[in-house]
Amino acid sequence: MSAKQEVAEDLLVPVVTLDFVGSRAETEEATSGLSAESQAALRQFSLERMTGYGVDYADAIELRARVIEGQDWRSAATELADVCLRRVEAAPGDAGRPTRIGYLRRTSALLRMSQMMMLSDTAQRRAIFSRAADLYAQAAELSGDRERVTIETGRGPLAGWLVPAGGTATGSAIVIGGVEGWGMDFDSLGEALAARGIDALLLDGPGQGETRFTYEHYLTAGWRDAYGRAVDFLDQRSPGRPIGFIGNSMGGSVAMAVAVQDTRIKACVDNGGIHAPWLVPPTMGTFFSKMVAACGTTDADAAVDVWKTVTPLADGPNSGYPLLVVQGGQDPMISTDLAQILLEGAPTDDKQMVVFSDGNHCVYNHKHDRDALIADWMAARLCGLPSPKIAS
Known part of the structure; x- marks a missing residue:
């Protein structure tokens, strides 16, 4: 232009x-x-x-x-x-x-x-993402409606953005992306949560975003401890406040795997996850390559072994957690049949799925409706209320 x-x-x-x-x-x-x-x-x-x-x-x-x-x-x-x-x-x-x-x-x-089509963690890619984060931080400083946070873990820091609720918060929630599309990319969901009285932590988990490019903190077999520290961060910031976990794309699988093990998580949303991430075949080309890169390796077998530890259908001490599965009916990556397998296999009886009939992966084509659905559901569940009615 x-x-x-x-x-x-x-x-x-x-x-x-x-x-x-x-x-x-x-x-x-x-x-x-x-x-x-x-x-x-x-x-x-x-x-x-x-x-x-x-x-x-x-x-x-x-x-x-x-x-x-x-x-x-x-x-x-x-x-x-x-x-x-x-x-x-x-x-x-x-x-x-x-x-x-x-x-x-x-x-x-x-x-x-x-940088989305860059498959390797080159110095150039790191510099691009760092500049993007710094510009986002400049906007945050001017707007005063979110702040950059760093959470220490045993394997390196986690980077994120805290979007605080307006007024008195009634809950907190972690929001993560997947193999691509990370914390900053889902800020509309963080804003929707904050508008409903929920402090939102837009997190770059292990193998994601700034956590990966700045701190070289990758997805390894010890990834659960890192997410535990993120839950600690919210719990210590507001002791006793209920906490939710929202995962988008492959992050939905991660969110479920974390939720079932941590009794502090009172509600979970899976938006576009899969029941067995390790089953993604190498024939999926760049997506599989990005899954491998998230693990900080070029060894595909080693990366698959790490992804085998992401077990959304496993049982655990928090197996009764409320679960919402959001699915796009025209998702080219995760079919409705696969979403149904995830829903039926989830170790909780308190679960439901909402399908957007023409929705694409993560329902980006209904972003406002998707964000409102997830934020309303999460607000109701963290406050101990029935799920909101969904008008067709």
Whole structure:
């Protein structure tokens, strides 16, 4: 995008034109000549998924259009991030504070999106993610509605963002992502929880986000202890307050595996998890590679052994925990049949599943409805109330 200032001859007033590539038809003819990475990026990161991760709709449209025109994914996203950052710098004084907050968050989201197709933890990837987190922190400082937190564990720190409830909080909840899509990417869910009186900890668990790129804390066989320290953090911050755990994508499997073992967790939500993460085959290509990378290794067998310790259907001392399973009826990764296996095998009788008939993976295409459903359900369960009625 570029800006041009012109003078209309008949009006003699300045006219500023903001230039965009604009929407492009994503036909097979338009994409078939692109690089394998560009085709994979367009396929894996749909418009709904991009906006679900916090990318502004206009930025998502422009990014996809530039890639269809032949630009590579990373540079297109980075250039758009630079445009947003220039708008941050141009925002005037105190009056421009809301503008700076918005564009800082847009810049961060674009930078996070720019590294999505990078499979190795290179110095460049670490630098990109660190810059995205720093810009998100600048926005947080201006908005005053969330704070960066670091939780010490025996295997290295965990990074996260605490979104405190407005007024007196009645509960706390941990929110995690999965193999890709991490704490900052699910801030809309944190905001929905905070609006309902629940302090939300948007956490990068072992093998995720800043925890991985900054602290080199990967998913290993000792991952449960790290999540235990996160529960400790919330429990010590507000002793006796009920705690919930929400996991998105493969994080849903992790959340269930943690919830069944920790009696402090009073409710759990699985949004897009699977009953046996270790069954994901190497033929799933980049997704399987990202599962391996989350373990800090290139040894696929060693990574599978770690994922075998993520057991959402195992029994434990907290086996009666309330469970909500959220499922997309058109999820290309986790079918409704697989979600049903997870639901039926969960070691609790207090469970239900809500299916969005046209929902994609993690129901990004119904983000507001999904966030409201999860936050309302969690608020009711942490306060000991019946689950809210779901209107069809």
